[in-house]
Amino acid sequence: MNGKGLKNRRALFVALALVVLGGAAAVSCYLGMVPQAKAQESTTTSSMILMDTVVDVRVDGPRSASLVERVFARMEELERVFSRFIEESEVSEINRRAGEWVEVSPLTLELVELGIEMGRITEGAFDITIGAVLDLWGFGSDFHRVPTEEELADALATVDYTRVEVDGERGAVRIPQGTVLDLGGIAKGFIIHQATAILREAQVDRSMVNAGGDISVVGRRPDGRPWRVGVQDPEDPRSIRYVLPLDDQSVVTSGDYQRYFVVDGVRYHHIIDPFTGYPARGLRSVTIVGDNPAVCDAISTAVFVLGWERGRALVESLPGVEAIIISETGAWISPGLAQAMLTQ
Numbered sequence: 001m002n003g004k005g006l007k008n009r010r011a012l013f014v015a016l017a018l019v020v021l022g023g024a025a026a027v028s029c030y031l032g033m034v035p036q037a038k039a040q041e042s043t044t045t046s047s048m049i050l051m052d053t054v055v056d057v058r059v060d061g062p063r064s065a066s067l068v069e070r071v072f073a074r075m076e077e078l079e080r081v082f083s084r085f086i087e088e089s090e091v092s093e094i095n096r097r098a099g100e101w102v103e104v105s106p107l108t109l110e111l112v113e114l115g116i117e118m119g120r121i122t123e124g125a126f127d128i129t130i131g132a133v134l135d136l137w138g139f140g141s142d143f144h145r146v147p148t149e150e151e152l153a154d155a156l157a158t159v160d161y162t163r164v165e166v167d168g169e170r171g172a173v174r175i176p177q178g179t180v181l182d183l184g185g186i187a188k189g190f191i192i193h194q195a196t197a198i199l200r201e202a203q204v205d206r207s208m209v210n211a212g213g214d215i216s217v218v219g220r221r222p223d224g225r226p227w228r229v230g231v232q233d234p235e236d237p238r239s240i241r242y243v244l245p246l247d248d249q250s251v252v253t254s255g256d257y258q259r260y261f262v263v264d265g266v267r268y269h270h271i272i273d274p275f276t277g278y279p280a281r282g283l284r285s286v287t288i289v290g291d292n293p294a295v296c297d298a299i300s301t302a303v304f305v306l307g308w309e310r311g312r313a314l315v316e317s318l319p320g321v322e323a324i325i326i327s328e329t330g331a332w333i334s335p336g337l338a339q340a341m342l343t344q
């Protein structure tokens with residue numbers, strides 16, 4: 001959702017990214033065992049560049065080809081609504097008309113409300129009004145640079161999710177003048193959630209939507225076991241460090257190795273601490289597993305900002321949310337996930 005400039009690195013990242021282990025092989029044997037009505041059972045897989053990453057969709061079940069098409073069309077449509085880098089988007093309009101009420105579609109309203117809620121839950125570590133700070137660093141453009149303290153202080157003064165107003169009756173949103181709304185930390189998860197909802201509603205046998213490693217699945221593998229998803233090693237993103245079982249769930253990862261630039265040997269990445277204006281320090285990657293990929297997306301960004309202790313506390317406070325937190329010196333796997341990994 002953010003920026004055009006880092007596409008090459010992103011594409012490389014995707015090429016090396018999370019591999020989904022196991023999968024398609026069992027479809028044919030499965031076919032042999034199901035009743036006639038399901039004889040047209042099919043698997044369709046397809047890829048497209050969307051949200052500045054490669055998105056892979058796999059659907060198993062009747063009408064899988066047309067469902068895959070529908071899902072891509074929907075994701076494309078939603079990106080055009082939520083991206084602040086697309087001029088005609090609703091988010092661009094909210095930003096252009098900062099200070100005024102702007103009528104938006106119900107889904108934008110829902111996403112902004114969820115963003116505010118995530119701000120509340122994370123006590124401001126996740127903040128959808130971080131846009132002006134991101135712009136200073138040049139994330140979203142080709143021109144990265146390290147801003148001055150003064151510039152950062154000015155931009156930080158515009159960051160406060162509690163000042164985003166939502167009028168549910170009118171379907172309108174208002175942000176303060178000078179504030180820049182950025183849904184890049186949650187929109188991708190929200191979009192794969194919408195895509196997955198279409199597939200769930202169509203009662204597919206199983207599906208997987210994989211947006212550059214942020215994944216949401218329906219059901220289980222053809223052999224009846226959970227999907228298996230690899231988590232990259234932040235030290236060496238070409239290799240897989242953990243394999244997670246995914247059972248009708250979602251997984252989202254935030255890392256400092258995905259989008260960044262280097263000045264004088266210092267790496268500056270795109271997850272910003274809203275309290276300092278600087279890229280959050282301390283962690284290398286945060287992987288969140290849960291039911292709702294939009295929530296996972298926001299929480300992964302927030303835990304990255306909160307760091308080892310407070311990030312862990314946040315995960316432990318949220319029922320149904322599991323995590324792997326990797327720092328420079330160690331890793332923490334939430335007990336529920338550790339258990340699931342052992343028994344997969």
Ligand code: ADP
Nearest residue numbers: 002125126127128184185254270271272274301
């Ligand atoms: P990715 O987009 O690579 O999957 P994340 O989900 O961690 O990674 O999202 C990072 C994006 O979130 C940034 O590009 C930016 O748009 C936005 N962002 C950065 N810092 C914050 C923050 N503290 N709160 C909310 N959004 C943020």
Ligand code: MG
Nearest residue numbers: 185297298301
């Ligand atoms: Mg995120």
